[in-house]
Amino acid sequence: MKKIVLGILAHVDAGKTTLTESVLYLSKAIRNLGRVDHGDAFLDYNVQERNRGITIFSKQAVFNWNDCQITLIDTPGHVDFSTEMERTLQVLDYAILVISGIDGVQVHSETIWKLLQHYQIPTFIFINKMDNIHTNKEELLSELKKRLNEQCYDFENLDDDFYENIALNNEVLLDYYLKHNTLPKEMLIEEIIKRQLFPCFFGSALKMEGIDTFLNEFTSYIKEKEYPEDFGARIFKISHDKQGNRLTHLKITGGTLKTKAQIGKDEKVDQIRIYSGNKYQLVNEVKAGDICVIKGFKNIMAGQGLGIEEEIIQPVLSPYMDYRIILPEDHDWHQTLEKLSLLAQEDPQLHINYNNHTQEIHVQLMGAIQIEVLKNLIN
Template identity: 45%
Template structure:
């Protein structure tokens, strides 16, 4: 039997859970068709999901169709929970992207498309709600082909000649095969789908079960089975807590997972659970390709690789808002304990605790996630707490190159590190490389420096925000056989980064970044002038779209800081007829950087945990040296204008 793991992804209200229920019903996995609005959806078993009518957590279901076994992973639809969806994408063989035939390609849908491309997930497209008034499936297909890929093709059975020609044109080898044989083999089409060159499209209405059988038949015919590693491997995609048990959800990618097996240093799998909805069976082993939840592991996190699998890099979507917790009379430490458990499930919450201020901060994507967090704390921990209005999470980058120097030489210690700091591509984060020769610096010391670079969140010198979009290259340094130890290079490395940033700041080459939204505003025609004026006041850009049914669609970008509360304003002045959809578009230069920097009152020299100064030794004692004197005092040759 062919086995695949498939996820269903979609913009909120596109019908994702409805399609999941239809697939379960049509394959006999459920005797009754569940509905979101009835609160009996099989893949929304959590009480909070039933009350809100949305998917909040990823859930698993098993279904069979002909000779195909599908492990189905449902994902959250609201854009505030895109981080959880991104975690699930890392373990999928295929995805079904649901597109609403009435709303078309929303910003959220396009965001999901980009994520599917990022993780190279072969994708089937289901155009849903084709029975709704105003639905135009052909127009949606045309938009998908234009915006997403020309390889998006309606897969009727049998395939039309026009469809085969379009499929063949997406790949040189396939085109040669088609021109020679006047046909394409199923294996060729399967390959093109697997390589994300072709995307089978289907249309229907999941609520009325139309188009669902055709989608199932297409999955059975055009998917290929998972190819496992020989050695044991697994990837974690979810962490949860259930009745005192900490559950690690993972997909086995190689070998076989056995109960009581040690998969992390000193940590063994205790119990293996095979879930279907909210019910599970305990099994003794799981083969490669399958999904399971295990107990006994206490140091796992989403995106982690086990065995031969390596950890995933930084997620594409990070929270952009920070909220302070108002305990409302609850014990602050009880609040911290509860939030730490929720952070264990979702590390992007980034819970921070200030003992001095007795204050807790959390990082979130938006208002809906904040509301869900409040409800989780009330339901699971009986904590009725509130949050402040939220602050923007800024980032910093650089616009020029510099050589940073760090020197750490208290008595009987010695290390000097030289780093080249250069601007990186937008959205690239931090990249660390090594171009230092071993005849300049011993290999072991180089390894200590490279490890130290990745061991800390480096902060900028404008407001102390995280540094991003920067390439940092090890280019030189000095050590002492007699006095150098590993901690010395860690200190020198961190100081070198900060010293370089201070040099760039003095040159006016440090830049403050803020998060921006892609927005889609649907507004009555008579309110267009008001909306455009508001967008301009918010320092946004805009483009007027096609009018539909007396409404105008305005798309564009704007800073999160100015637009985050605009949805309520739209509802008020449009008397409920306007709708604003916002998707985080990444970070761009801050529109009011001078104002923000002045407000923060950040002193980079006084930040002792991130000092740019160094320590030298003379007359048997160490003494501090200011960052601006490092070029003249460095023991290793310093380049004023590095290339």
């Protein structure tokens, strides 16, 4: 069985969470089909997410389709939480970019596209909301080619022109095409991996139209990565559970990791958790390609690598607005600073700074909604 890590990304309101819900329901990973407007989507279980109807924190779910075990990472779509989205990109094998058939390619869609290019992630495109009577498939595809990449193709209609155009990518493809007048799937898979080809699919997540076709085609055009035997891991997220335990989210990029393993001098693996939604199961060992959560690490930070992953990955996006946090006079400063310290571990891009002399707290943020979310987190 192929094992991959898949990220789902979109501009806010493109229907990303609805598509995620449909995928999990059709794959029988969840029993009931939730909805954003009903406040019961499987992965948007945080109170603030349900109240606002948006994804704020990246979360994962595991499902099977055909011969694939897929760890799906749902990411925030709102621009205010794009640094949270970017942190997941360093561990993805593939990505699905969701585009609204009503709104087309948005400015933030282009930002996401540039990030996918920066991290060199093979990308499939799902154009959602095609049940709307005003959507035009040909116009949308033309817009994708113009604003994202010329190599965006409708994979529901692979005609002779498609094969001829793809054959122009390189001499090997061209030679094969001239001899056989077509291209085998294996060659198309390699072009997708090299980001020289971007399969596009159309449907409606809300009405679950075209989802099963998309999943069938998607799983037939992906390839499992080959990993080295030496241990390696990439950390992409820090969080805390309800008991206050520090949780380190990572992908194993080589070898294996077992419980009770010692990492360096000071870090020990107390638990290995495999999350799906807000529930998890404990395992004794994880292997290359797995996404897991470690309880026990104390000082390892997001972006850091372990073992063969020595390089620290620096994010592309950074908050551009500096704010001063003003607390009520009767507020407990020490308690607030403790909460902010935990938040700084979870989101290093906040750049929380406390000046002892002036007793001023400064934080860097992306926008108004993030300000409101931060207020609720430290209250």
